[in-house]
């Protein structure tokens with residue numbers, strides 16, 4: 104008989120509630136604690152999970168409840184204190200949101216702490232569970248598009264929201280081979296005022312160690328995906344090979360041309376939390392049961408993608424190619440905020456004019 108794992112969820116905004124519901128919907132987990140610094144949010148959440156204890160101090164509640172899983176879904180500026188709380192309470196697994204950090208230095212500290220503590224980490228790059236992403240991965244892995252030479256991802260959402268999603272899925276299509284170097288440019292300072300501090304637009308190239316080239320863009324200057332209506336799902340992630348291509352549109356299915364397809368083939372799929380969260384949570388139970396069943400969204404994979412994004416940021420500041428792994432350096436986003444030219448970004452589509460006023 105398999106055991107039930109206890110869970111504490113901290114940060115009960117949009118994503119925290121997604122996590123709490125998905126854990127509660129899986130018989131392998133029991134939500135025993137709910138926490139938010141906003142007491143009204145914690146109480147409102149607790150009303151939906153009658154057995155769970157609620158509080159406003161995550162570290163204290165975690166120490167009291169000693170959950171197997173410490174899950175937190177706070178905004179990107181709050182990571183380290185909650186990672187520490189997860190380690191201190193003895194959690195076996197810490198599940199948290201992208202982006203994993205706001206600088207290379209912070210990301211390294213998180214990885215060092217969690218590796219040393221022997222705690223598993225999982226990061227919410229859960230779009231990959233969509234049937235269209237899975238289909239694209241299966242086509243690429245089957246060899247049907249020949250030798251992959253290029254992987255790519257672009258999104259109209261800005262960098263700290265969307266870039267690690269784009270890089271993570273493209274790196275998955277390239278079997279998480281590490282990067283040799285990155286080169287990038289950026290434009291527009293408007294989104295440095297956002298809590299997901301980013302240039303309005305950033306575009307870059309990445310050279311992976313197996314010779315595959317990565318092409319990534321996020322923000323106002325990124326290409327439109329006219330097949331997709333919903334602005335946040337205007338993302339295209341895929342691979343080109345010597346005999347075809349395969350790509351997923353976050354809000355618009357998949358399409359491909361393969362060696363034997365005789366033209367374009369396509370299918371359904373749309374990013375949907377209700378579909379993507381359950382298998383993402385189920386894979387945590389599998390990894391907790393069996394150390395060899397590593398979660399596809401493990402922190403080690405997320406860290407590789409985050410370093411690529413930070414290398415792109417450093418390229419804007421330092422110019423030229425940036426070799427990976429990165430040496431220690433100043434927090435990238437602060438440096439980027441002054442390096443990006445003050446002139447407004449040139450917008451690529453009408454929908455972006457609404458999202459990036461002025």
Ligand SMILES: NC(=O)c1ccc[n+]([C@@H]2O[C@H](COP(=O)([O-])OP(=O)(O)OC[C@H]3O[C@@H](n4cnc5c(N)ncnc54)[C@H](O)[C@@H]3O)[C@@H](O)[C@H]2O)c1
Nearest residue numbers: 113114115116117118139140141176177178179200201227
């Ligand atoms: N994976 C995805 O598909 C996806 C989608 C949207 C957002 N996100 C990410 O999820 C994260 C959270 O986004 P959101 O939209 O849910 O934010 P949100 O603002 O709705 O919720 C954050 C919550 O955290 C609480 N909080 C802040 N500090 C806390 C602390 N120390 N202890 C406990 N609670 C604390 C806040 O009071 C708030 O209720 C972000 O990093 C965002 O990038 C991921």
